[in-house]
Amino acid sequence: MYSGGVMEERRDYVTLSLPAVLLPPPAAAAPSRSWRRRWKQLPRLQRVVVVMVAVGLLVGVALLVTTYLSGPSHSSSLSHTPQPSHLSYKLENNLTPPPVMVHLPESHQDKVETVPEEQALKDDPGHDGRDQIVPPPGLPQKRSARQEAVVAAMKHAWKGYKTYAWGHDHLRPVSRTRSDWLRLGLTLVDALDTLWIMDLREEFSEAREWVATQLNFNLNQDVNLFETTIRVLGGLLSTYHLTKEQLFLDKAVDLGERLVSGFNSGSGVPFADVNLYSRRASKPKWGPDSSTSEVTTIQLEFRDLSRVTGNPIFEEKASFVSEHIHKLPKVEGLVPIFINAQTGQWRSHSTITLGARGDSYYEYLLKQWIQTGRTVDYLRMDYNESVSGMEHLLAARTQPSQLLFFGELHGSTKNFVNKMDELTCYLPGTLALGVHYGMPRHHLDLAQDLIYTCVQTWLRQPTHLAAEISYFNTQPNNVDEDFYVKNNDAHYLLRPETIESLWYLYHLTGNTTYQDWGWQMFQGIEQYCKVDNGYTSIGNVRSTTDTKPKDKMESFFLGETLKYLYLLFMEDQTAFSVDKWVFNSEAHPLPIYSH
Ligand code: DMJ
Numbered sequence: 035m036y037s038g039g040v041m042e043e044r045r046d047y048v049t050l051s052l053p054a055v056l057l058p059p060p061a062a063a064a065p066s067r068s069w070r071r072r073w074k075q076l077p078r079l080q081r082v083v084v085v086m087v088a089v090g091l092l093v094g095v096a097l098l099v100t101t102y103l104s105g106p107s108h109s110s111s112l113s114h115t116p117q118p119s120h121l122s123y124k125l126e127n128n129l130t131p132p133p134v135m136v137h138l139p140e141s142h143q144d145k146v147e148t149v150p151e152e153q154a155l156k157d158d159p160g161h162d163g164r165d166q167i168v169p170p171p172g173l174p175q176k177r178s179a180r181q182e183a184v185v186a187a188m189k190h191a192w193k194g195y196k197t198y199a200w201g202h203d204h205l206r207p208v209s210r211t212r213s214d215w216l217r218l219g220l221t222l223v224d225a226l227d228t229l230w231i232m233d234l235r236e237e238f239s240e241a242r243e244w245v246a247t248q249l250n251f252n253l254n255q256d257v258n259l260f261e262t263t264i265r266v267l268g269g270l271l272s273t274y275h276l277t278k279e280q281l282f283l284d285k286a287v288d289l290g291e292r293l294v295s296g297f298n299s300g301s302g303v304p305f306a307d308v309n310l311y312s313r314r315a316s317k318p319k320w321g322p323d324s325s326t327s328e329v330t331t332i333q334l335e336f337r338d339l340s341r342v343t344g345n346p347i348f349e350e351k352a353s354f355v356s357e358h359i360h361k362l363p364k365v366e367g368l369v370p371i372f373i374n375a376q377t378g379q380w381r382s383h384s385t386i387t388l389g390a391r392g393d394s395y396y397e398y399l400l401k402q403w404i405q406t407g408r409t410v411d412y413l414r415m416d417y418n419e420s421v422s423g424m425e426h427l428l429a430a431r432t433q434p435s436q437l438l439f440f441g442e443l444h445g446s447t448k449n450f451v452n453k454m455d456e457l458t459c460y461l462p463g464t465l466a467l468g469v470h471y472g473m474p475r476h477h478l479d480l481a482q483d484l485i486y487t488c489v490q491t492w493l494r495q496p497t498h499l500a501a502e503i504s505y506f507n508t509q510p511n512n513v514d515e516d517f518y519v520k521n522n523d524a525h526y527l528l529r530p531e532t533i534e535s536l537w538y539l540y541h542l543t544g545n546t547t548y549q550d551w552g553w554q555m556f557q558g559i560e561q562y563c564k565v566d567n568g569y570t571s572i573g574n575v576r577s578t579t580d581t582k583p584k585d586k587m588e589s590f591f592l593g594e595t596l597k598y599l600y601l602l603f604m605e606d607q608t609a610f611s612v613d614k615w616v617f618n619s620e621a622h623p624l625p626i627y628s629h
Contacts, residue, residue: 170233171609180603194568207568208585224593254311259296260328264620272622301378323372331394366423383446389455432516438483459488459531463538498558530594594621
């Protein structure tokens with residue numbers, strides 16, 4: 035578990051003994067007369083030279099000591115920003131970056147060892163994202179049995195996609211055909227880094243070949259800026275970082291240069307859609323505004339594109355949106371789910387939710403702060419304020435089991451509604467990640483309580499699969515169920531969020547219960563979503579006999595769900611440490627920078 039031991043370790047680092055060179059030598063305070071006499075006897079020129087050498091030496095030593103005291107460059111800027119109380123040692127001596135948590139072998143999983151991040155970064159020459167080819171972790175002989183099962187699932191999904199939907203966005207595994215949405219080979223691009231991480235070389239190389247020869251962005255096609263950014267741009271960038279193949283960066287640049295026109299609005303807040311050929315941006319077909327989570331969940335990718343190309347424009351445009359939203363009024367750090375791209379103002383009366391259209395705004399506050407080496411302090415402050423707002427305004431407990439859930443505030447009256455989307459189950463992972471990076475310790479309690487609820491929404495269904503939306507019972511004298519699902523909300527779309535959070539919690543605590551829960555959920559997927567030619571989302575999680583297959587395999591099933599399962603069951607959790615990588619909203623790992 036994330037233990038108090040970590041804090042004790044940190045306290046040890048504070049003990050600082052000054053280098054001996056700074057201590058005044060006792061003799062220097064009272065030089066003897068013979069020394070004075072000999073000094074006066076020296077020729078004037080010799081005395082000048084000796085004084086100059088001495089001054090030079092002193093300046094050199096002073097410089098060395100200053101560098102030593104200000105610590106490594108990746109953390110020095112923290113000294114300019116207020117830190118949570120248990121990180122205050124940084125302000126005191128600036129010497130020690132936070133520790134990296136490393137897992138011990140299974141028999142010792144109740145203990146957590148810490149090593150200074152500085153050491154970990156030294157061991158990893160690629161932490162700046164520029165000079166590292168990352169070998170796929172978990173070679174076949176080193177995979178756990180559960181990982182093998184996930185790899186078999188990936189191969190099965192890939193085979194169906196390759197046979198019936200190659201180069202198209204989505205496989206329809208029941209009817210053995212395909213569907214298109216962005217027309218960008220979405221499943222293939224979303225799956226690239228998963229194939230690499232799983233070391234599926236043959237599949238990766240056929241996918242690579244398609245990217246090299248077929249992936250074409252010069253399309254007269256309106257695409258959703260957010261979806262294309264997190265899935266396609268994110269997928270290409272992470273594959274570039276993992277493999278260091280220029281091909282993936284070239285493709286990312288071509289796409290980024292088209293997508294960046296999405297920011298051409300009256301306010302700088304992007305429109306929902308962009309035409310890849312004409313580069314014209316537009317509002318969504320279904321309404322006047324952009325979704326808050328969409329305009330705030332493109333920053334990791336655009337910043338990374340700037341950092342690897344040296345062209346600042348992508349980062350500037352994307353950061354401006356976060357800065358703009360930072361200045362807008364909020365409800366205790368919580369945001370409405372719609373914003374107008376022309377005016378840059380919230381749509382009044384719109385809902386506040388941690389689910390659809392709100393979710394990843396909160397996720398990217400934290401992740402951007404991490405990506406930028408914890409140097410952009412308004413992101414940390416907005417994140418912390420939002421978690422306080424969640425606790426105060428959205429958190430509630432069920433009857434009879436006191437399960438924690440986060441409800442929603444609807445309409446102009448901001449009435450509390452006791453519903454929670456499966457999408458909200460990304461939050462325990464984000465909260466745990468925040469605590470790892472020094473956010474208040476009680477966020478981990480929230481994370482643990484919420485993941486328990488999320489897991490219940492899966493495992494209490496007969497299929498062991500969660501519905502898209504659950505409603506929670508808060509009335510003491512009511513029915514005996516903690517939550518219920520309405521007919522229209524009973525579908526499971528192969529979503530990853532709960533599994534994503536299980537990985538973060540296992541990765542950061544070492545508690546194998548999270549793996550066991552994930553395994554049971556994976557069995558649900560295997561039993562009720564697996565079909566002859568792939569995996570299908572289903573329309574009804576409440577019945578084992580009438581699951582109502584929807585005949586669609588979402589790209590995020592390969593990009594996220596199977597990747598997080600694979601990482602969850604991996605014995606060596608250092609391979610994808612959250613101290614080196616920040617995972618975008620579509621599970622594509624990007625490097626952490628120093629600023
Ligand atoms: C993914 O495309 C991303 O995780 C996104 O942020 C929201 N949800 C889907 C998967 O459920």
